[in-house]
Amino acid sequence: MYTNAGSQWLQGVRQYLPVTMKRALQQVSDQILCAATELRFGTERAAEILCGNRRIALTAQTPPDAPQPLRLTPQDCCYFFNMITAYSPYAYAGMLQDGFITLPNGCRVGIAGVRLNQGAMDAQACRGSSFSVRIARDVPGAAQCAFPALMAGGQLHNALVISPPGYGKTTFLRDAARRLDSQYGLRVCIIDERMEIAGFYDQRAQFDLGSHTDVVSGCPKTEGMMKAVRALNPQVIITDEIGSAADAQALREVSRCGVGILASAHGMSWKDILRRPNIAGIVDDGIFEMYFVLPPPWDMVKSVRSGLAVGAQERAGIA
Amino acid sequence: MLRWGVGFLAFLACCLLGYRRALYFQRRQETLLGACDLIEHLERGVKSARVTLPSMLAEFAAQQHNGIGDLCAAVSSAWDSGAEEPLENIWQRETEKLTAHGLAAEDMQLIAWIGTQALWGFPGEFFSAARRAIADRQQAARQECEKKGRLAKALGALCGALAFILVI
Numbered sequence: 298m299y300t301n302a303g304s305q306w307l308q309g310v311r312q313y314l315p316v317t318m319k320r321a322l323q324q325v326s327d328q329i330l331c332a333a334t335e336l337r338f339g340t341e342r343a344a345e346i347l348c349g350n351r352r353i354a355l356t357a358q359t360p361p362d363a364p365q366p367l368r369l370t371p372q373d374c375c376y377f378f379n380m381i382t383a384y385s386p387y388a389y390a391g392m393l394q395d396g397f398i399t400l401p402n403g404c405r406v407g408i409a410g411v412r413l414n415q416g417a418m419d420a421q422a423c424r425g426s427s428f429s430v431r432i433a434r435d436v437p438g439a440a441q442c443a444f445p446a447l448m449a450g451g452q453l454h455n456a457l458v459i460s461p462p463g464y465g466k467t468t469f470l471r472d473a474a475r476r477l478d479s480q481y482g483l484r485v486c487i488i489d490e491r492m493e494i495a496g497f498y499d500q501r502a503q504f505d506l507g508s509h510t511d512v513v514s515g516c517p518k519t520e521g522m523m524k525a526v527r528a529l530n531p532q533v534i535i536t537d538e539i540g541s542a543a544d545a546q547a548l549r550e551v552s553r554c555g556v557g558i559l560a561s562a563h564g565m566s567w568k569d570i571l572r573r574p575n576i577a578g579i580v581d582d583g584i585f586e587m588y589f590v591l592p593p594p595w596d597m598v599k600s601v602r603s604g605l606a607v608g609a610q611e612r613a614g615i616a
Numbered sequence: 617m618l619r620w621g622v623g624f625l626a627f628l629a630c631c632l633l634g635y636r637r638a639l640y641f642q643r644r645q646e647t648l649l650g651a652c653d654l655i656e657h658l659e660r661g662v663k664s665a666r667v668t669l670p671s672m673l674a675e676f677a678a679q680q681h682n683g684i685g686d687l688c689a690a691v692s693s694a695w696d697s698g699a700e701e702p703l704e705n706i707w708q709r710e711t712e713k714l715t716a717h718g719l720a721a722e723d724m725q726l727i728a729w730i731g732t733q734a735l736w737g738f739p740g741e742f743f744s745a746a747r748r749a750i751a752d753r754q755q756a757a758r759q760e761c762e763k764k765g766r767l768a769k770a771l772g773a774l775c776g777a778l779a780f781i782l783v784i
Contacts, residue, residue, distance in 0.1 A: 376702050385668040386737040
């Protein structure tokens with residue numbers, strides 16, 4: 298089981314990186330690596346580490362008095378692509394069509410660049426592309442502040458977690474799944490379409506999601522939710538990044554079956570959510586009983602201290 | 617009597633050299649046949665989409681004990697050992713060693729191209745193009761084997777006869 302605590306994530310990523318990048322990362326302090334949320338690089342563009350909203354440029358090995366930003370060559374990008382796909386893009390065609398590859402340690406590599414027929418990619422197409430390695434971390438306690446509201450009255454209330462990308466929605470859902478399973482003894486089923494929550498690799502989840510949690514991975518959310526309700530007898534369904542009309546319809550069906558729902562959606566605020574017609578529709582249907590708007594992770598430490606890490610806002614209170 | 621014996625031995629040696637040269641051309645055919653098998657093996661693996669390329673190469677190396685098998689073994693073991701060098705470079709380097717298997721420069725260029733394309737994700741109509749190219753090389757190899765092989769055997773026998781005459 299990989300937790301990617303601290304700078305451990307680098308151990309799982311380093312083996313895929315080109316030599317220039319490995320050398321550049323050796324110069325980065327452990328403090329930065331521990332706080333890193335993303336590693337971004339691409340052909341002829343400056344490679345950088347994101348630590349929340351801070352961008353730290355990686356420097357090439359040059360004389361110390363004249364550090365140059367590290368820029369990867371097309372060959373380096375080709376090498377990285379070949380390494381993460383084990384020289385076998387045909388075996389990852391499904392993920393590549395969706396624009397990402399999940400690494401064995403659960404980190405997700407987003408791939409930009411020109412797509413070939415039917416959205417496929419190969420090493421040559423990748424020579425001019427860029428990559429974003431999102432560092433997946435298991436953060437026990439990420440959803441702790443939400444639980445008094447989420448489980449008020451001893452039962453789960455359907456909830457929607459709202460935040461922009463990179464604010465920790467998936468980490469929140471991961472921790473919530475673990476707690477619902479281990480603390481509250483609920484039968485949890487995760488519908489993990491993009492293989493991000495569980496980080497499924499080599500037929501097993503890379504994160505601790507509770508010992509009894511079922512994971513339906515790599516399956517479209519709509520299909521996965523209905524299959525789970527019919528076949529897995531869940532008490533709670535957890536899913537990430539809802540937004541399409543089909544997702545909304547599936548959530549309506551699931552809620553009518555008496556199964557609890559914990560979902561997430563992209564948005565900066567409650568207003569953003571209401572501007573998305575499919576989600577606004579299910580909000581109007583009253584499927585969710587509460588909404589959590591996550592603050593930026595770089596504000597998390599401050600917010601946790603003041604007890605506002607996750608603002609549980611009942612819809613009645615917001616409207 | 618001794619002269620006759622030495623002459624006969626010289627005759628035998630020349631014939632053997634000729635035969636060995638003929639076998640050299642045959643080895644080229646066998647190596648190209650191995651390349652053809654490799655293409656089929658890779659195509660099956662890609663269709664199943666379950667096996668990675670290094671695993672396919674390792675499987676092939678375990679089945680075939682010829683020049684192509686050795687090439688695949690070298691590349692797959694480089695992958696297993698976590699070599700930092702791109703596998704394309706390793707493939708190119710190992711291909712050059714195939715001269716010992718009777719391959720002509722064009723054959724090695726073709727095998728290098730096959731490896732590179734496979735390692736780049738089998739772009740475009742790779743399999744049909746590779747199969748066509750291999751078939752052309754096999755045809756050339758067959759013709760060479762027939763002509764030069766026969767010639768090598770005949771020359772071997774002729775030289776042997778000359779050596780025999782000279783000795784006695």
